[in-house]
Amino acid sequence: xxxxxxxPSNKVTEKGKDVELRCDPISGHTxxxxxxxxxxxxxxxxxxxxxxxxxxxxxxxxxxxxxxRTGGSVSTLxxxxxxxxxxxxxxxxxxxxxxxxNVLTFGAGSRLTVL
Amino acid sequence: GENVEQHPSTLSxxxxxxxxxxxxxxxxxxxxxxxxxxxxxxxxxxxxxxxSNVGEKKDxxxxxxxxxTAKHFSLHxxxxxxxxxxxxxxxxxxxxxxxxxxxxxxxTLQVKP
Numbered sequence: 571x572x573x574x575x576x577x578p579s580n581k582v583t584e585k586g587k588d589v590e591l592r593c594d595p596i597s598g599h600t601x602x603x604x605x606x607x608x609x610x611x612x613x614x615x616x617x618x619x620x621x622x623x624x625x626x627x628x629x630x631x632x633x634x635x636x637x638x639r640t641g642g643s644v645s646t647l648x649x650x651x652x653x654x655x656x657x658x659x660x661x662x663x664x665x666x667x668x669x670x671x672n673v674l675t676f677g678a679g680s681r682l683t684v685l
Numbered sequence: 686g687e688n689v690e691q692h693p694s695t696l697s698x699x700x701x702x703x704x705x706x707x708x709x710x711x712x713x714x715x716x717x718x719x720x721x722x723x724x725x726x727x728x729x730x731x732x733x734x735x736x737s738n739v740g741e742k743k744d745x746x747x748x749x750x751x752x753x754t755a756k757h758f759s760l761h762x763x764x765x766x767x768x769x770x771x772x773x774x775x776x777x778x779x780x781x782x783x784x785x786x787x788x789x790x791x792x793t794l795q796v797k798p
Contacts, residue, residue, distance in 0.1 A: 612788050613729070675731075676721075
């Protein structure tokens, strides 16, 4: 696509429920990144993919968080048994490749609210 | 772990004045330093970046300087306008051969008309 697409744009869920957030990167971009932005805060790295592999998942906050990428394109971030502290905007970005200095282009984000 | 520190956290200037935001990084292998602008409720957008083989880069009213020895880089905005009001994030890549970016905590810039 022309840009990075994320869905849903907004998600309200109850504590304890599972959520899935989807990211569709720019066509041809092999690298995909997930960041989290809590209200008024900076961008916290979660995980990145090069192709379908995740060389670095060091930012995932707990084992309730997981992500996958299939076909070298769409990625899904799954949060199980959501907690209130999971409330944030989840941003996805893609770049041509993950090696060296490459421009990251961000999506509009998925705003998650856990009640 | 590796980190990026950004100062100030908030900055208020009069329209037409200059604004300077400073960042320091810890990974000496970093070689890519982008700056992103995020308007309220919008996605971060790249406004300028610099690679470690240059010390300064300019694009109209925006310039970035890099001091690799001191491991710091700065964003300079001249002749500020109200539409420059936003949150600005600096970032550095982790290691010389990775696109993974570590971001600073952001600077909220307010330009008063």
